[in-house]
Structure formats: structure tokens, C-alpha cells
Amino acid sequence: MTLRASVRAMPTMLRVGMAETIAYRAEMIVWILTTTMPLVMLALWTSVAREAPFRAYAQADFVAYYLAALIVRNLTSNWVAWQIGEEIRMGTLSMRLLRPVHPFAGYLATHLAAIPMRALVVLPVVAIMFVTSARDVIVTDAPRLALFGVSVAGAWLLVFATFVAIGALAFFLEKSMSLVEVYFGLFMLLSGYMIPLDLMPGWIRDVATWLPFRYMLGGPVEILIGRAPDAGAVLAAQWAWVAGMGLAAALIWRAGIRRFEAYGA
Amino acid sequence: MRLTYYLRLLWVSIKTSALTSMQYRADFVVQGLMSLVWTALALVPLLILYDHQQAVAGWDFGPALVVMGLFVIMRGVLEGAINPSLIAVVERIRSGSFDYTLLKPADAQFLVSTTKFEPWRVVDLLTGVGLIIYAFVRIGHAPGLGDLAAGALLVATAIAVMYSLWILIIAAAFWVVRLDNLTFLLGAIFDAARWPIQIFPAVWRLIFTFVIPLALMTSYPAMAVLGRLDATTVLACVGGAAGFFVLSRAIWTLAIRSYTSASS
Numbered sequence: 001m002t003l004r005a006s007v008r009a010m011p012t013m014l015r016v017g018m019a020e021t022i023a024y025r026a027e028m029i030v031w032i033l034t035t036t037m038p039l040v041m042l043a044l045w046t047s048v049a050r051e052a053p054f055r056a057y058a059q060a061d062f063v064a065y066y067l068a069a070l071i072v073r074n075l076t077s078n079w080v081a082w083q084i085g086e087e088i089r090m091g092t093l094s095m096r097l098l099r100p101v102h103p104f105a106g107y108l109a110t111h112l113a114a115i116p117m118r119a120l121v122v123l124p125v126v127a128i129m130f131v132t133s134a135r136d137v138i139v140t141d142a143p144r145l146a147l148f149g150v151s152v153a154g155a156w157l158l159v160f161a162t163f164v165a166i167g168a169l170a171f172f173l174e175k176s177m178s179l180v181e182v183y184f185g186l187f188m189l190l191s192g193y194m195i196p197l198d199l200m201p202g203w204i205r206d207v208a209t210w211l212p213f214r215y216m217l218g219g220p221v222e223i224l225i226g227r228a229p230d231a232g233a234v235l236a237a238q239w240a241w242v243a244g245m246g247l248a249a250a251l252i253w254r255a256g257i258r259r260f261e262a263y264g265a
Numbered sequence: 266m267r268l269t270y271y272l273r274l275l276w277v278s279i280k281t282s283a284l285t286s287m288q289y290r291a292d293f294v295v296q297g298l299m300s301l302v303w304t305a306l307a308l309v310p311l312l313i314l315y316d317h318q319q320a321v322a323g324w325d326f327g328p329a330l331v332v333m334g335l336f337v338i339m340r341g342v343l344e345g346a347i348n349p350s351l352i353a354v355v356e357r358i359r360s361g362s363f364d365y366t367l368l369k370p371a372d373a374q375f376l377v378s379t380t381k382f383e384p385w386r387v388v389d390l391l392t393g394v395g396l397i398i399y400a401f402v403r404i405g406h407a408p409g410l411g412d413l414a415a416g417a418l419l420v421a422t423a424i425a426v427m428y429s430l431w432i433l434i435i436a437a438a439f440w441v442v443r444l445d446n447l448t449f450l451l452g453a454i455f456d457a458a459r460w461p462i463q464i465f466p467a468v469w470r471l472i473f474t475f476v477i478p479l480a481l482m483t484s485y486p487a488m489a490v491l492g493r494l495d496a497t498t499v500l501a502c503v504g505g506a507a508g509f510f511v512l513s514r515a516i517w518t519l520a521i522r523s524y525t526s527a528s529s
Contacts, residue, residue, distance in 0.1 A: 030446045034453040047464040048321050
């Protein structure tokens with residue numbers, strides 16, 4: 001019932017989301033520009049690898065890695081955790097619950113609609129990739145580019161599901177936004193956002209294989225620069241996490257809604 | 266006399282902030298812990314880098330750690346004493362309640378800058394100092410008294426520069442109202458200051474020295490403490506910062522004059 005309604009309403013919701021993104025384009029671009037970390041790391045590591053490669057990474061590898069990280073990060077990030085947290089706190093969630101479509105569909109539409117804008121911002125970075133030494137590192141054959149595309153889609157869904165889950169924790173916790181901070185700290189360390197996981201100590205790499213963070217950023221990046229030894233395994237683990245995290249988000253949400261209604265809101 | 270008046274105002278404001286934050290003691294502990302974790306995270310690249318390599322762009326592990334320590338201190342100053350006030354002010358300009366600030370019988374820039382403090386950021390200052398002390402233990406000798414004095418002078422300059430930069434942003438908020446995310450942008454750029462300025466390519470070195478003077482905030486004070494900076498450069502830094510401070514004050518005064526309130 002709601003599923004059919006949600007699917008039918010999707011095109012309209014996407015159009016509305018697109019219009020919103022365009023209306024708030026300046027804010028969006030400033031937010032995207034705050035993603036400076038890969039660039040700072042790029043400067044640092046290219047300076048380190050100027051004379052001799054640093055372990056298995058030469059200067060060009062670092063350029064390719066961090067530009068790819070910048071692209072994947074900008075394409076896959078969203079702010080749905082803050083949105084949900086705010087709506088629960090302010091009580092505006094009640095309005096959303098009155099609609100005949102599932103709230104997840106609404107959130108999904110809003111954040112899917114932002115992707116074209118994000119892609120537009122990422123375009124110059126892609127161009128830079130092709131004029132710098134990164135050109136010789138990234139994979140360019142169609143099958144592996146397709147794998148990269150699938151992995152970015154998976155990363156997007158995984159980040160989205162994780163953020164919905166964290167946002168929905170606001171049903172139970174007053175300060176769920178500090179959880180976002182904890183999440184981001186773990187993400188920086190274990191996703192390869194700060195440093196390629198290849199350069200991390202072995203045990204951190206092992207831990208990262210079993211956690212979701214790597215599949216949000218490091219996995220796709222490694223596929224693009226041709227460093228993933230087994231792209232199939234990465235994708236399998238990634239989509240398993242997408243399913244698991246999606247289920248977790250749905251369960252937290254279900255339990256939370258019951259509590260929310262119990263308040264009489 | 267005016268000075269004691271303003272010092273008293275400052276004291277009242279700090280006391281109010283401390284009292285407010287004492288109501289949320291659990292928060293105090295959690296935030297302090299979080300800031301320790303962030304500092305530890307920031308050390309990861311440094312450790313991985315120097316585990317494998319002796320020096321980068323002329324910086325060994327010890328000196329690079331001094332820069333990191335100064336970064337943690339400056340981040341504490343920024344997040345604890347500068348940002349909270351200024352974010353509050355942007356909100357007031359938008360809502361129109363900034364008029365009440367202007368009506369008060371004290372300098373508006375002073376009131377604006379001392380609205381709110383976050384006392385738990387003291388954790389950052391202590392961590393930063395701890396890092397610098399550890400760095401000097403690693404280096405093997407204590408800094409000379411003269412170098413220490415020069416370093417302290419440059420930290421003061423750094424705070425002045427940082428404050429002036431943020432005041433400029435707020436002044437801009439009088440013309441273009443939606444600016445709070447610009448402070449986030451500058452905060453993100455400030456992140457680059459955790460690395461010695463010499464590691465950046467030449468163009469960025471120029472930008473980070475003269476346009477967004479990140480070098481003045483961490484690298485130069487560090488070089489001063491390490492005894493790598495000559496007296497002329499120290500004086501040039503102080504002179505430049507003083508000029509910047511005066512300029513930001515002038516632009517603030519100009520901006521206040523063009524303020525027309527939100528309601529009318």
C-alpha cells in the first residue's frame with residue numbers, strides 16, 4: 001500500500017528535492033568546499049613522496065588516491081542524520097508521518113535529488129585528475145569503471161542507511177548528534193579517508209575489513225586507482241553491509257516511531 | 266578606568282559561561298574526551314609518516330610535533346573563545362536582536378566578541394602544551410629563554426590575527442546575512458595549519474602566509490620556539506598582525522555604520 005504510493009510519488013518528490021537543492025545552491029557549495037581534508041593530505045603526502053616513493057605509494061599514486069577520495073566523498077555524503085534528528089526534536093516529524101508515503105522514501109528523494117548538483121561540483125576534480133599525474137594511475141577500461149560505478153552507488157546507499165540509523169537514534173537519545181561526531185572519527189580512521197588503509201598498521205587494516213567504513217570510501221577509491229586486489233570481494237562485502245545497515249535503520253526507526261507516538265505527538 | 270570597566274565586563278562574561286556549562290557537567294566531560302580523541306586522530310598521519318621517514322620538507326618528528334601542539338592550542342582558542350561568540354552574533358544580526366547589543370553603553374565589538382565562551386576547551390590548551398613539552402623531550406634540549414619569549418609573542422600575534430580574520434567575517438555578515446557556514450569553511454581551511462607551512466606547494470605557501478595567514482598561526486610561532494626564526498621576521502609578523510588588527514577594526518566600524526537592523 002504505502003510502497004505503491006511511495007513509488008508513484010517518487011518522480012514528484014525528486015523534482016521537489018531538485019528544486020530545493022537549486023534554491024539553496026550557495027549553501028550547498030560552501031558545504032562541499034568544507035571538504036578540504038583530502039586536499040591537505042594530498043599536499044602533505046606529495047611533499048613526502050617527492051624524492052622517493054613512500055612505501056608502495058609514489059607521488060602520482062597519492063595524487064590519484066586523494067583526488068578519488070575527494071570525488072567519492074562529495075558524491076556520497078549527505079546530511080540526513082541532522083535532518084532526522086532535527087525533525088524528531090522539533091516535532092515536525094509528525095507532519096511527515098501524516099503523508100501517505102513512507103518517511104524513508106521522502107528522505108531518499110531529498111538526498112537523491114542532490115546528486116546531480118554534487119556531480120557538477122565534482123566535475124572539475126575529475127578534470128584535474130586527467131591533467132595531473134593521476135591520469136596514469138586510474139583505471140580507464142569500461143569493466144572496471146563499471147565496477148567503480150557500482151561501488152559508488154553502494155557507498156552512497158551505505159552512508160545513507162548509516163545516517164538514517166544514527167538520525168533515528170534521536171528517538172532514544174537526547175544528544176544523538178555527538179554520535180555523528182564519534183561516527184566521523186571512526187570514519188576518518190577506518191575508511192581510508194585520512195590515510196590509505198594500505199599504509200595503516202596491519203591490525204587496523206584487518207579491523208577495517210570487517211567494519212562498514214571501508215566500503216563507504218576506501219573500497220571505491222581503491223577500485224578506481226586499481227589497487228583493490230579483489231574488487232568482487234569488496235563489492236560483495238559492501239552490498240552485504242548495505243543490506244545489514246538498511247535493516248538496522250528500519251528496525252531502529254520502527255522501534256523509535258512507537259516511542260514517538262507514545263509521547264502523544 | 267575604561268580598562269578596568271572592560272576587564273570587569275570580560276570577567277562577568279567568562280563567569281556566566283562557566284556557570285552555564287557547569288549545569289551540563291556530563292557534557293563537559295564528554296566534550297573534553299572527544300577533543301582528546303580528535304587530537305589523537307590528528308596524530309595518526311604524523312606517526313605513520315615518521316615511522317617510515319626521517320624528515321619532510323626539513324621538519325623532523327619533534328619540530329613537526331611542536332607545530333601540531335600549537336595547532337591544538339590555537340584550535341582551542343578558536344573553538345573556545347572566538348567561534349562561539351561570533352556564531353551567536355550572526356544569529357542576532359539575522360533576527361534583529363543585535364539592536365539591543367548596540368544600545369548597551371559599551372563598545373559593540375567588545376560585547377560581540379565576549380558573548381560566549383566554552384570553558385571545556387581548556388582541555389585543548391593543556392593537551393597542546395603537553396604535546397609541545399613532549400616534543401622538546403624528544404628533541405633532547407629545552408628551548409632557550411629568548412626563543413620561548415619570541416614564541417609566546419608570536420602566539421599572541423597569532424590569536425590577534427585569527428580574531429581579526431573572524432571579525433572580518435562577522436563584518437561581512439552585515440552586508441550578506443547568511444554567513445554562518447562561512448565560519449565553518451574557514452574552520453575547515455584552518456585544519457591545514459596542523460602541518461608545517463613548508464610542506465605545501467609554493468602557491469599555497471604564499472596564500473597561507475599572506476591571504477589566509479595560517480602560517481602566522483602555527484608554523485611561525487613553532488619556528489620561533491625552535492630558534493629558527495630571526496628577529497626581523499618576528500618583528501615583521503608582529504607588525505603585519507598589528508596592521509591587520511587595525512584594518513579589521515576599521516572595516517568593523519564601517520560595517521556597523523551601514524547596519525540598518527532587521528526590523529526596519
